[in-house]
Amino acid sequence: MTTRNLTCATTAGLSRAVRALAREHALDPEVRGRLVLSAAEAAGAALRAGRQAVLEWAYDPDAGLLTVVLRTPGDTDPAAELPMAPEAVTEDEVVWRLPAGPPMEAAEEAPGEEALAAEELRAVLAAADALTAEHRRLKVELEETNSGVLALYVQLDERDKQLRTAHGQTLRELEDALRPPLIKADGLELAVHYEPAGTDAPTGGDLYDWFVLPDGTVHITIVDALGHGVTSTRSALNVTHAVRTLALEGHRLQSIVARTDEILHPFDRAVMATVLLARIDPVTGELWLANGSHPPALLLRRDGTARYLEARGRGIGFPLPGSETPLTERLAPGDLLLLYTDGLTESRRDPIEGERRLIEAAHKHLQSPIEEVPGAIAEDMHTVILHPDDTLALAVRLTGQ
Template sequence: MTTRNLTCATTAGLGRAVRALAREHALDPEVRGRLVLSAAEAAGAALRAGGQVGLEWAYDPDDGLLTVVLRTPGDMGPAVTELPMAPEVVTEDEVVWRLPAGPYVAGAAEDAPGEEALAAEELRAVVAAADALTAEHRRLKDELEETNSGVLALYVQLDERDKQLRTAHGQTLRELEDALRPPLIEADGLELAVHYEPAGTDAPTGGDLYDWFVLPDGTVHITIVDALGHGVTSTRSALNVTHAVRTLALEGHRLQSIVARTDEILHPFDRAVMATVLLARIHPATGELWLANGSHPPALLLRRDGTARYLEARGRGIGFPLPGSETPLTERLAPGDLLLLYTDGLTESRRDPIEGESRLIEAAHKHLQSPIEEVPGAIAEDMHTVILHPDDTLALAVRLTGQ
């Protein structure tokens, strides 16, 4: 590898020297033009101050690289990182370029056109490169616009498809909820209504379920279940509980024995089930009420005259230690009285069950005279103005009409 060097005192002389070495090593005119401009800018401050700069270059045939070194006595002027031809190495007094080039061609510089012709050739090369970039930019812009148009059309299609899927999904969820709801029963003297709201919109059901049916003697049986967890898994446990309770009730088992017996039945099949249970039986003709509880929030009785009382019945839920209920709590409803059965999602949305029970009495007072089908949903809406602890919510209202 042969190294050559020279000293330049003017910008024009430096430009001629760079063009000469570029011609000798067959650099592309665009690269040559960038190298001439870069050398002039890097050495400009030193040359204007009357100094001299050194130019050294060498060609390595092994890697086909031409190394050009510009040495200046002090300040290089403009930031060399912003030169038209980015250098590979920069020190306090050196700028180094390494460029792909051909081997030295003797006489190439002597046979070259004049400086003006070379500068024009370099300018044409730079303009051609700029035109090529402009054309490529225009092509990419057109492709981008076409792609964006296609993406927009695809987005519209996907949005429409998403709407269709949400509609179908919502229909499926409504059908699933309807399948889990027992049909509305008819019992002369009683009005019943229910409101259910899952904790999450992605899960149509949860562990809060209810069941109601009329026993052979005309008594209305109501089951409220709150199984541990959320989603379909807890729904399965709650369904197992309601089905077991219905079977035992229709077989004539005493109300106070059903919770414990349900635990015995389910334990071999679902050892993980844990659920609170509230059982209510109401005789429409007499207004007699019996309640059996398994670790569930108490029912709320709101008399027609506005007095309110929580009906505390003792017992332990399914899957709890020593499950079962004690002697049923008995009460007698009068025409116009409202009985509210619910799960803890109604009263614990603000993480304070005591405060929730107080607010529930206020909400029940507010809607005491409303049509029964509006009562559960309206109460739930009042209770859920602020939700700090989202949970499945079930509210079931019963009113004795006396007819």
């Protein structure tokens, strides 16, 4: 492998030398043009300062590589970006290694500098045109892809709406299936409002049950099972079913909570629930309440006086579950009884403040149609929600008819 070198004092001379050796080794015109520009740029500072640059090259026939070295002592910027990326750059030299053919014999009529430069320019323009065409093709493909993605997004969004609609319908049907049908009891008006803690589940641990006993009295069960979602619904359903069975069997009201705990404990040891039981005689207005760790019922008289009916007892799954002697009261025509779960009064994390606000809301809707009362009260109570929870509100009004 023979090394050759040439000292150049001007940019034009360096460009001619690089162009000649590139043509001699049959470099592609585009590569040749880039190499000429790179050498001129790398040695430009030294040549403009009146110093010389040394061009050195050697061809390795075994590897088919042309090594070009440009030496400009102290004038090379290693960080500079050149049109032809070098293999190595130092402060003193720039090195290129390029695939090339063996040296060609000199032609009798070699193209002049202008012809070679024009050839290089045409090659560069051809490459630029090819890049432009490729860019245009990719742009068209991207637009088509974006159009397809947009169409797919529209389809997915429509499908998502359909799924949400179907999901919502299923949840509403499930919620309706868990609601006992509205009972008819002459002398009583009843209505209920239920709202789960989250929109992703139709129910939670708050459930109710109502039915008419053989003696004509109306039985109402309010249950608040620990937890949220469908899992807690199972526990609440177990409680309401056990209570209904015991009530229809004729068990005393004060014994039902303890007996329910005995029945459920072997099957669901994790169940924990507060319970409020109410019995109402539609004819006489007599009311009996049995409690198991549940928030007290609110009685709002027709004349506006209000009182919480505190009945003692411990819930299912609690230590020593059961109810003490039932609390008795007598309702008069126009009186409103409100049974609820703690989600109604503790949305602001202050039960005492919640109970005060509940009395105010009940006063506000005392004369409203019974079917509007529970929902209107819940809306007033939930103007601010700091602690979302399942909410149940059940209203009973004695009509005296």
